[in-house]
Amino acid sequence: AIISLKQLLDYAAEHGFAVPAFNISNMEQVQAIMQAADACDSPVIMQGSAGANRYAGEIFLRHLIQAAVEQYPHIPLVMHRDHAPSPALCAQAIQNGFSSVMMDGSLLEDMKTPAKFDYNVEVTRKVVDMAHACGVSVEGEIGCLGSLEAETDHSRLLTDPDEAAQFVELTRVDALAVAIGTSHGAYKFSKPPTGEVLVINRLKELQQRLPNMHFVMHGSSSVPQEWLAVINAHGGEIRQTYGVPVAEIVEGIKYGVRKVNIDTDLRMASTGAMRRFLAQPDNVAELDARKTYAAARNAMQALCLERYQAFGSAGHA
Numbered sequence: 001a002i003i004s005l006k007q008l009l010d011y012a013a014e015h016g017f018a019v020p021a022f023n024i025s026n027m028e029q030v031q032a033i034m035q036a037a038d039a040c041d042s043p044v045i046m047q048g049s050a051g052a053n054r055y056a057g058e059i060f061l062r063h064l065i066q067a068a069v070e071q072y073p074h075i076p077l078v079m080h081r082d083h084a085p086s087p088a089l090c091a092q093a094i095q096n097g098f099s100s101v102m103m104d105g106s107l108l109e110d111m112k113t114p115a116k117f118d119y120n121v122e123v124t125r126k127v128v129d130m131a132h133a134c135g136v137s138v139e140g141e142i143g144c145l146g147s148l149e150a151e152t153d154h155s156r157l158l159t160d161p162d163e164a165a166q167f168v169e170l171t172r173v174d175a176l177a178v179a180i181g182t183s184h185g186a187y188k189f190s191k192p193p194t195g196e197v198l199v200i201n202r203l204k205e206l207q208q209r210l211p212n213m214h215f216v217m218h219g220s221s222s223v224p225q226e227w228l229a230v231i232n233a234h235g236g237e238i239r240q241t242y243g244v245p246v247a248e249i250v251e252g253i254k255y256g257v258r259k260v261n262i263d264t265d266l267r268m269a270s271t272g273a274m275r276r277f278l279a280q281p282d283n284v285a286e287l288d289a290r291k292t293y294a295a296a297r298n299a300m301q302a303l304c305l306e307r308y309q310a311f312g313s314a315g316h317a
Ligand code: G3H
Pocket: 023, 049, 050, 051, 052, 082, 083, 184, 185, 263, 264
C-alpha cells in the first residue's frame, strides 16, 4: 500500500533504521527494487526525478509504481517526487498520486543558481501548506550539495545547524535534505573520502539542534569498485572515482538519517551487467533483449538487497 514519507520515517526513527530511496525510470528498476524488498521484508521508497519525467513521463512512473503496489500489496511504499524545482511541479506530482514531494528550493527554478534563504522558505512553505492539506509529505533542502574536495570555504557548502533549525520552524517540512559533502553522480571523491570531505560529524550537530527531524542524505551512492571494474573490463571508460562508503551512511543513521538517495549505483550495476552479458561469446548472436534487461535487473536486485540489509530496513515491511 502507498503510505506517506512521514508515516514511514516516523516508524524508521522509532526503530533506528533508514530506508534507501531509489530513483526509477523504467520497469526493470521497479521490479528489482520490489523483488529485493519482498525477499527481505523491507518497506520501499521509489522516487522520480526531472530526468525520469523526461525519459518515461510522470504518468508512466505513476502506473509502474501502481503495478508494484498491486503485485506486492503487503509492502508499504512511498511514491516520492525527487528535486521538484517549483510549487507547480509539486502540485503536478500530488495530482499524479505521489505521497511525498521534495521541494528543492535550495536552487532557483533553473536548478543551477543557488537560492537565497528567504526564497527557499517561501516556496517550501507554500508546498507544505498545499501538500499537508492532501496528506502528502514534504522534503525540503537546506545547504548546497557539492563536493568539498576542491572547495576551501566549507561553510558555503555544509548545512548550517542554526539555519536548518530556522528553516524547519518556518516551513514545517517532514524531512530535511542536508549537505555534508556528498554530491550527485559518480564523481564524488577522487580518493576514498575522509572526515574532511565527508562530514558525518555535521549530522551530530544537526541532530542536537533538531532532535526530531528526519534527515535525508542525497548523493549517497557508494560507487561500487566491483561494478566500475566490470564496466571498464567490457569496453567502458569510467575514470577512477569513489562514492559514499556504506559504513559512513550506517554511521549517519545513528544521527537521524532516515532516507538515503541512491541513483548512480543502480545505473552502474545495470550498465556493468549489460556490458558483461553482451560481451560473452555465448551471447554474441543473442537478439532477445529481454535477456540483457534481465541481467541488469538481477544486478540491481542484488544491490538493493544489500542496501536494505545494511540500512536496517529489512524485516520492517
Ligand atoms: O537528483 C538526482 C538524480 O540522480 C537525478 O537524475 O538525471 O534522472 O534527473 P536525473
